[in-house]
Amino acid sequence: xxxxxxxxxxxxxxxxxxxxxxxxxxxxxxxxxxxxxxxxxxxxxxxxxxxxxxxxxxxxxxxxxxxxxxxxxxxxxxxxxxxxxxxxxxxxxxxxxxxxxxxxxxxxxxx
Numbered sequence: 001x002x003x004x005x006x007x008x009x010x011x012x013x014x015x016x017x018x019x020x021x022x023x024x025x026x027x028x029x030x031x032x033x034x035x036x037x038x039x040x041x042x043x044x045x046x047x048x049x050x051x052x053x054x055x056x057x058x059x060x061x062x063x064x065x066x067x068x069x070x071x072x073x074x075x076x077x078x079x080x081x082x083x084x085x086x087x088x089x090x091x092x093x094x095x096x097x098x099x100x101x102x103x104x105x106x107x108x109x110x111x
Contacts, residue, residue: 010037082099085111
């Protein structure tokens with residue numbers, strides 16, 4: 001038996017079905033990023049409406065906005081040191097493969 005799944009996307013402004021020229025448009029304002037699905041006609045209208053601001057604005061690329069700072073990730077650990085520590089503690093750990101997050105957290109807490 002064959003099945004065919006059809007996914008339709010609708011314009012977030014007027015509810016009409018997205019045409020071939022339509023798409024999702026991403027933009028940021030006041031440090032918040034947004035995305036909206038629009039028909040080709042509404043993409044053009046948005047482009048026209050934004051053009052007065054874009055003409056006067058400075059282009060910023062290659063850096064995150066003020067509101068999108070990411071929490072700092074912990075520094076990577078030496079997996080050999082973690083395995084050696086786990087063996088000393090009597091914790092079962094394989095000689096190869098990925099270390100569990102729980103084990104790495106225990107190691108960090110002890111050091």
